[in-house]
Amino acid sequence: MVNRPVLPWKNGGSLRSTRECSLSSNAAAPQPGRTDPAIIRNFCIIAHIDHGKSTLADRMLQITGVVDERAARAQYLDRMDIERERGITIKSQAVRMPWTVAADNEQGAEPGTYVLNMIDTPGHVDFTYEVSRSLQACEAAVLLVDAAQGIEAQTLANLYLAMGADLHIIPVLNKIDLPSANVEKYALELANLVGCEVEDVLLTSAKTGLGVEALLNEIVRTTPAPVGDPDAPPRALIFDSVYDTYRGVVTYVRVVDGKLSHRDRIKMMSTGAVHEMLEVGVISPEPVKAGDLGVGEVGYLITGVKDVRQSRVGDTVTSQHNGADEPLGGYEHPNPMVYAGLYPIDGDDYPTLRDALEKLQLNDAALAYEPETSGALGFGFRCGFLGLLHMEITRERLEREFNLELISTAPNVVYHVTLDDGSRIEVTNPSEYPDSKIREVLEPVVTATILSPADYIGTIMELCQTKRGTLLGMDYLSEDRVEMRYTLPMGEIAFDFFDNLKSKTKGYASLNYEFAGEQAGDLVKVDILLQGEPVDAFSAIVHKDAAYSYGVMLAGKLRELIPRQQFEVPIQAAIGSRVIARETIRAIRKDVLAKCYGGDITRKRKLLEKQKEGKKRMKMVGRVEVPQEAFIAALSTTGGGEKKK
Structure with missing residues (x-):
């Protein structure tokens, strides 16, 4: 008891x-x-x-x-x-x-x-x-x-x-x-x-x-008291940073050796940048100024620096004169698990988005990004995230804190493709996926740990098998609680796995996963064609068995979202040159006979033939304009599981 x-x-x-x-x-x-x-x-x-x-x-x-x-x-x-x-x-x-x-x-x-x-x-x-x-x-x-x-x-x-x-x-x-x-x-x-x-x-x-x-x-x-040498050259580990509009970069540190004092000149050991400390203090729970920070103390530094790249998480802070020779261990940089494109709805906001990502990366060291261009969406960035919730939170913070309106493409994991000639390419975007001459495709896999009441063992096994999972082992923590370990493809659990797990176990199961390497997979790229032209924003890399259902789902969704044109528009899902699904947007039919009251039928027939020829010509030269609302609705649907875990 x-x-x-x-x-x-x-x-x-x-x-x-x-x-x-x-x-x-x-x-x-x-x-x-x-x-x-x-x-x-x-x-x-x-x-x-x-x-x-x-x-x-x-x-x-x-x-x-x-x-x-x-x-x-x-x-x-x-x-x-x-x-x-x-x-x-x-x-x-x-x-x-x-x-x-x-x-x-x-x-x-x-x-x-x-x-x-x-x-x-x-x-x-x-x-x-x-x-x-x-x-x-x-x-x-x-x-x-x-x-x-x-x-x-x-x-x-x-x-x-x-x-x-x-x-x-x-x-x-x-x-x-x-x-x-x-x-x-x-x-x-x-x-x-x-x-x-x-x-x-x-x-x-x-x-x-x-x-x-x-x-x-x-x-x-x-709890053991912190250990350090108060007389040694100062060394402090940066474990977090934030960007303040008025004060610049605010750096949070843990002092290991020596002390950092107000007005000292400090050096960042990885970049070699030198700054003067304008303010030093502790959070209690609001910022409180201090004269210095000694061994074992946790506090903040303000140097007035506006360049966010000069204060990296994991860097070691020391003094400019008589500084330390050896930096502290720092952190192992995280590898992004999920990639998605972020594009401003207004193209003029591209520079603002670039600055916003730079400042947000200071506060969120796990965020990675690089510029990319989409034929459908214009200029934007390919961003790497640790998971779908991380992706959703990042997008929401960008929209709130920097007043941006963004479109995010369907998230993808990182694939390594080996071609017939032995060369290997990394694919983070479906548009980079080669169309032919592929020898092998490696997809990331995770080791998932699922804790659940023992009543749901069969249900969880069935779910994991549909997601191409392999059971590694199962242990009972107590009479009625079980721990199950599976190897699962990251691409399968990134979208709706957690939602399905919660619904099938009435909310009792919990999930944790960690990266566990790569394995070969039978993967294909599904392209969406409008009027015979591929739209890169809708392309996706999926398992061969799921390609047909993905193509049917997205083609049907786009038929509802894209407004009708003056001509018939085919929507096709294709793997390479082979079409696997099709929907058609019917043309708008203008009533050209509205002003014809009675009279000879030949005049009516002549008007209808003229309209038919015009539609045929328009179908050859006309372009399908996809409204931004359709992109947002379709991509949020295909992303399917942004609100995760």
Whole structure:
């Protein structure tokens, strides 16, 4: 039986009085710029989607007193409107909190006032790169699990990331106040996963504040203090950057050695760029200026630089004079999993889109892009994303933050095509796919981990088989929960796999996947022809077995979207020179006999023949104008699954 924590405001107290005590006791907290590394604790919160990370962060901010009750709001650290609307965290957020440990605490933590640097991380698989970067700035990770849902796929993925970064793991069971919470069962499951005793699993309710103070004390007690040489040349790792319209590039760093002081001249070790620090400080939770940042501290630098390329995530900051010789490890750059074209609806917005992507890439290091041209859509960019949700969020941020109107083409994964002569080309766009002389096509595959109730094993197997999946193994986490591992083509799961998985398991299954190399596939390019002319924006690379259904679906959709012309327009789906599907847009028939009242039939016949000849001539020279609305509707339909995971 798991011992539930005692309410911190019992015995005549209240939540308000507890917070007031925290405020008064933390009033003498160490100020930024002169903090002993021995009292610093750097940690992050990791969990599956919707297991309560942001709510726990809110409660910590209130209990430690850095956010008063008037300023408090839900999802306080989720700064973007899109995060608050969707209820998900997209960007990691760092915040500094003071915390005073009482002498009579039950956790056995050393009494005193400490500085806690907390990073709230995303839970979605598409933003795993954000999580991995945040882990490099910490010594411990709070692993949060929902007491009503138990361990999910992203719980495992984030745990493995934290263990790979050699972090201390603090297991926490959240939402224990829910009527559906099964505390004993999931505490045992979590203890077995982490490799600790059941009694070591902390029980909290981030919504009510139950057990949060005990968690803060446990973080102080078990998290190792940061280690570094205060007398060595300064070295700080850039783990995030943002672009501010008024102040330029704001760089977030974790100091490893030495110290960075106001007005110092600093050097970026990868680019060699030298700047003067105009401002240095910490986030608590709003920016607070400081004199300097020492060993183990997490803070921000402002140099007034407007060129976003001079502040790269993963770079090492040192001083210009007597600087460090060896940079820090940095980060392994992520490889995009999905590619799609982004085009401005108004061609004059192309320079604005280029600047917007450059600034957004500073804030989102996983975004990749390069210019491309489409015969149908004009000038735009081929962008690489970590997944479909990442793609959708990026497009929405570009439209909101930079006031752009964009069309995105149907997403594609990266293929490697080997030709008959032995040469190998990389295909990120269907227009680059060769029409003939292909020896082999390699498509990316992922290792997918699916956690689900045991009742849905057959349903999941059937779904994975239709997506060309190969079962790798299956393990029971408990009597009624199973973990299934599959190898699946990335192109098959990129669109509607997650939606189908959720609907077939009534929402109980969870999915996580990671890149696992390439395999040969029987793939073809399907072109869409209007009036015999291919439209590159509608081309797609699909498996041979799915080519016919894709061609029929898109041809039918375009027949509804493209307005009728003065002449008949055939819509054809073709593989090479072979047409596999066809729809026809009937011509508009003008009533040329409207002014003929009675009279000889020969005059009417002459007018009809003249109209027939005109339509034949127009069909030969006329062009089909596809309105932008049709592109947007057709491409969003073929993209099929932009709102994913």
